Amino acid sequence: MIDIKTVTIVGAGNVASWFAFILAKNGFLINQIYSRSISNANELSAKYSAEPIDDIKKLSPNSDLYLFALKDDVYLEVLDELSIPLTFAVHTSGFNSKEILSRYSKCFGVVYPCQTISKTFSFNELVVPLCVEGNNSDSENILLNFAAKLSDNVKILDEQQRFSLHLAAVFASNFTNAMYDIAFTILEEKKIHWEMLLPLLQCTLDKTKTMSPQQAQTGPAKRGDALILQRHIEQLPTKELEQIYQLLSDFIQKRNGK
Amino acid sequence: MIDIKTVTIVGAGNVASWFAFILAKNGFLINQIYSRSISNANELSAKYSAEPIDDIKKLSPNSDLYLFALKDDVYLEVLDELSIPLTFAVHTSGFNSKEILSRYSKCFGVVYPCQTISKTFSFNELVVPLCVEGNNSDSENILLNFAAKLSDNVKILDEQQRFSLHLAAVFASNFTNAMYDIAFTILEEKKIHWEMLLPLLQCTLDKTKTMSPQQAQTGPAKRGDALILQRHIEQLPTKELEQIYQLLSDFIQKRNGK
Numbered sequence: 001m002i003d004i005k006t007v008t009i010v011g012a013g014n015v016a017s018w019f020a021f022i023l024a025k026n027g028f029l030i031n032q033i034y035s036r037s038i039s040n041a042n043e044l045s046a047k048y049s050a051e052p053i054d055d056i057k058k059l060s061p062n063s064d065l066y067l068f069a070l071k072d073d074v075y076l077e078v079l080d081e082l083s084i085p086l087t088f089a090v091h092t093s094g095f096n097s098k099e100i101l102s103r104y105s106k107c108f109g110v111v112y113p114c115q116t117i118s119k120t121f122s123f124n125e126l127v128v129p130l131c132v133e134g135n136n137s138d139s140e141n142i143l144l145n146f147a148a149k150l151s152d153n154v155k156i157l158d159e160q161q162r163f164s165l166h167l168a169a170v171f172a173s174n175f176t177n178a179m180y181d182i183a184f185t186i187l188e189e190k191k192i193h194w195e196m197l198l199p200l201l202q203c204t205l206d207k208t209k210t211m212s213p214q215q216a217q218t219g220p221a222k223r224g225d226a227l228i229l230q231r232h233i234e235q236l237p238t239k240e241l242e243q244i245y246q247l248l249s250d251f252i253q254k255r256n257g258k
Numbered sequence: 259m260i261d262i263k264t265v266t267i268v269g270a271g272n273v274a275s276w277f278a279f280i281l282a283k284n285g286f287l288i289n290q291i292y293s294r295s296i297s298n299a300n301e302l303s304a305k306y307s308a309e310p311i312d313d314i315k316k317l318s319p320n321s322d323l324y325l326f327a328l329k330d331d332v333y334l335e336v337l338d339e340l341s342i343p344l345t346f347a348v349h350t351s352g353f354n355s356k357e358i359l360s361r362y363s364k365c366f367g368v369v370y371p372c373q374t375i376s377k378t379f380s381f382n383e384l385v386v387p388l389c390v391e392g393n394n395s396d397s398e399n400i401l402l403n404f405a406a407k408l409s410d411n412v413k414i415l416d417e418q419q420r421f422s423l424h425l426a427a428v429f430a431s432n433f434t435n436a437m438y439d440i441a442f443t444i445l446e447e448k449k450i451h452w453e454m455l456l457p458l459l460q461c462t463l464d465k466t467k468t469m470s471p472q473q474a475q476t477g478p479a480k481r482g483d484a485l486i487l488q489r490h491i492e493q494l495p496t497k498e499l500e501q502i503y504q505l506l507s508d509f510i511q512k513r514n515g516k
Contacts, residue, residue, distance in 0.1 A: 181513065
């Protein structure tokens with residue numbers, strides 16, 4: 001079984017930066033870092049003594065692993081310019097099929113971080129679960145072994161599972177944040193500190209660690225309290241927010257047989 | 259200024275139970291506990307050496323404070339049976355006006371806990387912000403002083419602010435939990451552990467501690483990634499979920515000028 005020691009990173013954005021950080025921290029050697037923008041490639045490479053490149057044709061064939069961390073919609077464009085076969089190619093996307101890599105390597109797969117990785121947080125503090133998938137059991141074992149060095153939370157997920165996880169993350173993270181956004185705006189209007197809600201929000205999240213969210217549901221929609229629902233809708237400043245309130249309350253009521 | 263030492267609790271549900279716990283812990287004497295169900299009144303009273311009553315007409319006039327912790331829709335019914343004037347009456351509802359108490363006491367107000375209080379969590383672990391409001395500045399000062407003994411997080415909120423906080427809590431807690439519920443169901447279908455998402459959800463919440471939720475927004479709707487939005491909607495099993503996905507994505511896109 002190949003033991004991965006050297007890595008080339010294709011990309012220099014937030015996800016690429018996190019991988020560079022965690023790879024270096026765990027003793028991997030980073031050979032090259034590619035970005036279409038040479039200044040981005042320079043900046044990240046300098047931190048890890050890697051060679052910066054802005055032409056994918058300059059990819060050296062000497063790495064054990066080629067880790068693609070690109071925006072979902074530029075993968076095909078970048079891959080299309082590849083001129084050498086790669087030892088082992090993985091991408092890091094929740095959205096793309098592993099098969100986009102099949103033309104470029106006999107060993108390929110996915111290492112998908114299920115986390116929102118941005119420059120806002122210190123990489124040190126980030127807990128990043130990794131989902132791995134290989135094109136065959138050998139590749140998968142190599143990737144499992146590799147990923148286990150980067151995170152304590154590694155799972156094998158097939159493509160359909162990964163797509164579902166990506167979709168679930170949109171509801172549980174992006175849409176949840178949109179709910180925070182609406183709440184924040186309602187409070188701001190009345191000069192109430194957001195901090196007032198934080199213990200409640202932590203409690204809402206913590207409850208799902210010991211019971212299902214369906215069991216944890218509370219509130220006027222769950223109780224079928226029509227008077228509160230009506231008064232709340234009257235308080236909302238826009239038709240759009242009324243519609244969101246109504247649709248989500250209907251969803252909760254149906255889920256609870258009201 | 260009255261110093262509140264003895265309290266009568268009207269109600270024996272989760273909120274009443276939390277108040278009884280925290281009052282006793284902080285040295286207050288609980289005189290009586292009322293519940294329409296004598297067994298509930300007995301059970302809670304026994305813990306705090308209080309007198310259980312199931313007839314509101316048996317309310318003793320000897321308490322410094324009468325704390326109403328009832329379901330929003332039974333307040334008027336219970337208050338209607340009150341036959342004695344009360345020294346100081348407060349309710350604990352996010353929804354009702356303080357004025358529902360004005361007929362029964364010269365000093366009245368609200369002590370609203372902004373937390374979901376259930377038997378699921380140990381009361382010891384609960385961080386409960388308290389919002390207080392009095393019918394005049396004397397009442398309000400007495401309540402501020404009282405509430406400060408029960409929580410480190412006390413704010414004066416007027417009625418309109420409290421109604422807004424209650425509404426904001428529905429979005430940020432109840433609807434957020436509905437998003438968790440949908441995500442949980444999508445993962446369950448593909449046999450993926452919910453735990454996989456927990457670090458992401460904690461990160462989503464933590465980000466709002468250092469920036470506004472609008473600044474913290476991520477995801478395909480924020481980026482205006484039409485291909486992912488379309489693929490996600492195709493993956494959803496019901497029209498209702500498609501509608502929720504579309505409406506919330508539209509909201510995020512508009513918020514971000516897409």
